[in-house]
Amino acid sequence: MIHILNGDSLANQFPQSIPGEKIIVREALIDGPVKADSLDEFWEIRSRFINENYPDASDLDYFKLSVPEFEKILHLPADSKIYCWFEEDLFCQVNLWFVLNLLKNHPGDVFLVLPYPDSPYHFSSLDEQDLVDSFESKAHFLSRTEREILETLWRHFQNEEIFEALQIGQLFNERFPFLKQAIEAWRDMIPVGDFPGKPKATLLEIRDELQTSEFEPIFIEFQKRLPIYGFGDLQVKRLLREIKKA
Secondary structure (H helix, E strand, O other): OEEEEOOHHHHHHOOOOOOOEEEEOOOOOOOOOOOOOOHHHHHHHHHHHHHHHOHHHOOOOHHHHOHHHHHHHHOOOOOOOEEEEOOOOHHHHHHHHHHHHHOOOOOOOEEEEOOOOOOOOOHHHOOHHHHHHHHHHOOEEOOHHHHHHHHHHHHHHHOOOHHHHHHHHHHOOOOOHHHHHHHHHHHHOOOEOOEOOHHHHHHHHHHHHHOOOOHHHHHHHHHHHOHHHOOOHHHHHHHHHHHHHO
């Protein structure tokens, strides 16, 4: 049994009573280039982007911290039963799409574990028993067709094919109601003319309303207004740096 977790935060709170091996996704694929002709090229592109754009993480070795976890996914035994623990925000969804792309040829059973409906963007709000309940009674088996749907979204994301992704979100809204919202959030973050994209536009509004450039109050308010993006402090800091340069 394999549990693919959406980050170290969930790994740290993951109940010991849930059996199986843990694989931790340490990426933010929502941000930066993702187009590559091979996985080796992909790792190089992502490592370079993170080193150049995330000074707070520049001392971390992408090839020691992140790549080995993804390579574990590529080499899972054929009989593995795989549980993917991801939230409904765009940050998590893009990472999920990538994971399912890595698993596209894996013959084993794959399950999707989401947070409770009243906390769609935060596993952190669940206690130990809630997480156990999520595993035991709320994990959804993904059919081969459902896996292909989600995996296809990764390729659309890589190729910036937002309209094709929106069609998928609409077609499968009943089965995956969180997809449409996440894909629409992706659409809204794309700059158009003088509009810098919804995240940056919202940060500008917050900065003006609060009349401050201090990060903490801006970040807290951004999280309240746009939880659908799932941005952490590193992503918001980067957006603010880009706004300042502009």
